[in-house]
Amino acid sequence: MKILLVRSPRIKQAITLSDFMFSEPLGLEMIYGVYKEKYQVEIFDMMVEKQTIGSKIREYKPDFVGITSLCIDVSKVIQLCKEVKLFNESIKTFVGGTQAYLSPESFFSEYVDGVFNYTNKNNLISFINNDDDIPGVYQRKNDFKEKFTREKNQYILPDRTSTDKYREHYSYFGYKPAAIMEFGLGCEKACNFCLRWRIEGHVEVLIDEELTKMDLKNIKEQTIMFIDNDFLGSREKVIRFLDIIRELRIKKNYIIYGSVSGVLENEDLLIQLKAIGLKAILIGYETFSDDELQGYNKSATVMDNIQASRILKSLKIDVWASFMSHPDWDKKDFKLFRRYIKNLEPEISTINPLTPFPGLSIYKEYKERLLFQVDDFEKWSFGQLVIKPSKMSLRMYYYQLLLTYFYVNFAVNKNTEMIRKYGLRNIYRIVTGSFQGLTRYLKLIIKS
Numbered sequence: 001m002k003i004l005l006v007r008s009p010r011i012k013q014a015i016t017l018s019d020f021m022f023s024e025p026l027g028l029e030m031i032y033g034v035y036k037e038k039y040q041v042e043i044f045d046m047m048v049e050k051q052t053i054g055s056k057i058r059e060y061k062p063d064f065v066g067i068t069s070l071c072i073d074v075s076k077v078i079q080l081c082k083e084v085k086l087f088n089e090s091i092k093t094f095v096g097g098t099q100a101y102l103s104p105e106s107f108f109s110e111y112v113d114g115v116f117n118y119t120n121k122n123n124l125i126s127f128i129n130n131d132d133d134i135p136g137v138y139q140r141k142n143d144f145k146e147k148f149t150r151e152k153n154q155y156i157l158p159d160r161t162s163t164d165k166y167r168e169h170y171s172y173f174g175y176k177p178a179a180i181m182e183f184g185l186g187c188e189k190a191c192n193f194c195l196r197w198r199i200e201g202h203v204e205v206l207i208d209e210e211l212t213k214m215d216l217k218n219i220k221e222q223t224i225m226f227i228d229n230d231f232l233g234s235r236e237k238v239i240r241f242l243d244i245i246r247e248l249r250i251k252k253n254y255i256i257y258g259s260v261s262g263v264l265e266n267e268d269l270l271i272q273l274k275a276i277g278l279k280a281i282l283i284g285y286e287t288f289s290d291d292e293l294q295g296y297n298k299s300a301t302v303m304d305n306i307q308a309s310r311i312l313k314s315l316k317i318d319v320w321a322s323f324m325s326h327p328d329w330d331k332k333d334f335k336l337f338r339r340y341i342k343n344l345e346p347e348i349s350t351i352n353p354l355t356p357f358p359g360l361s362i363y364k365e366y367k368e369r370l371l372f373q374v375d376d377f378e379k380w381s382f383g384q385l386v387i388k389p390s391k392m393s394l395r396m397y398y399y400q401l402l403l404t405y406f407y408v409n410f411a412v413n414k415n416t417e418m419i420r421k422y423g424l425r426n427i428y429r430i431v432t433g434s435f436q437g438l439t440r441y442l443k444l445i446i447k448s
């Protein structure tokens with residue numbers, strides 16, 4: 001039995017800083033680890049590959065093709081399944097990943113045989129065995145009508161050798177190559193615009209410690225990005241992590257996502273994290289307005305954000321800040337926003353328009369103002385406006401975003417400082433990545 005596991009290529013609609021935020025397909029590596037025990041299996045990462053799916057199928061001749069998915073990938077994934085079926089109808093296609101978890105019905109198509117709503121070792125094997133009622137899996141042979149109780153995805157030890165031939169390409173911001181892993185699942189903050197706690201739950205649980213240790217030992221890259229939603233979620237968690245790293249005597253660069261309250265409450269632990277290799281923190285400052293922060297159910301205030309930025313500056317930990325532009329901003333708000341970013345002085349900033357994903361409580365609030373249908377999947381990239389602005393035209397809104405992008409990337413971010421830190425090649429990657437975002441905005445201005 002031969003299985004091909006595929007990550008689809010980037011679609012051009014994605015406003016994504018592709019070259020400097022481009023990580024391994026961790027989910028596929030986990031599945032590979034499960035299938036490897038029994039079958040012949042290979043990962044085909046089309047974000048790196050030049051080869052087409054048709055030519056790969058002809059060469060590898062799989063019996064099953066499994067594809068991972070994010071929100072913007074739906075059409076591409078279905079198109080790949082169609083290509084597989086046109087080549088050989090008897091090849092079974094199946095889809096999993098974030099989008100299949102959040103909206104499995106997006107993949108109920110004549111070209112898809114199985115949609116994994118959630119994934120665990122048991123249902124992965126059952127599907128290959130052609131079982132009938134598989135908990136977690138919708139199957140075309142049953143008209144996708146299965147009924148089961150929803151569960152969380154199982155965190156499985158990834159087989160990182162499965163992507164050996166691609167690993168040199170995977171990077172996180174200036175760090176290349178970089179691996180990603182997770183230490184704790186869930187997020188207790190439950191901000192109302194955020195999908196991440198909905199995927200993993202609002203109670204944080206640490207991943208099995210033996211699995212974590214094994215995974216840490218398996219990673220060859222010098223940099224590890226932890227994709228935990230809030231790495232600083234609790235003191236116990238950070239202390240546990242420090243203990244493990246010291247016990248295993250690992251010396252690497254670490255990058256984490258952390259909350260503002262986590263920074264404020266754990267300054268002493270951040271000093272220790274810095275000492276073992278913490279280089280940068282991705283943090284959601286979101287907005288300059290306390291009312292908006294409250295509306296988003298963020299646990300921090302504007303003053304907290306400023307205080308956290310001062311702490312991180314004093315500890316010399318780089319800050320990669322994310323912000324969200326609100327659809328009700330006027331030009332004055334954008335001005336205040338730019339001033340606020342300058343005050344916070346993050347090393348890198350990304351700005352996404354507020355995106356009220358279906359299933360989130362804010363979806364109902366903005367339902368009447370949506371610019372696109374929910375199944376216009378490629379538009380829901382977090383990179384383009386999906387809510388109609390109330391105080392300016394679409395074109396003017398994009399112009400303000402573009403202006404802010406320029407301001408942030410060329411006035412606030414200290415590129416000279418970054419060159420010293422990351423080297424010219426990495427800065428080139430970051431700047432060209434930003435430009436891809438900028439040119440995409442320019443196109444949107446022209447179109448709107």
Ligand code: B12
Pocket residue numbers: 007009010011014015016017021022023024025026027028030031066067068069070071072073094095096097098099101102116119120153154155156180194195196199227228229381382383
């Ligand atoms: C790492 C990451 C990335 C990486 C790699 C993603 C990938 N899978 O290839 C990179 C940097 C490339 C990336 C890019 C983007 N990302 Co991203 N990313 C993440 C992050 C931080 C972690 C995802 C992850 O690896 N989780 C851990 C793994 C183990 O989980 P998993 O993939 O779900 O896998 C499990 C199951 O789903 C299953 N599974 C996975 N694949 C398959 C396939 C089959 C066949 C089967 C059976 C099972 C299966 O197996 C695993 C074990 O249970 C999440 C945030 C989060 N914490 O979830 C955002 C997140 C997934 N990203 C998001 C977004 C929006 C994007 C972008 C669209 C951003 C942009 N504007 O460009 C781009 C799209 C890329 C593209 N297609 O061009 C959103 C997704 C929203 C959605 N509804 O899909 C998230 C949730 C963040 C957010 N903003 O809320 N991302």
Ligand code: SF4
Pocket residue numbers: 187188189190191194195196197229230259284
């Ligand atoms: S703290 Fe971050 S990951 Fe957690 S719910 Fe809020 S935005 Fe999402």
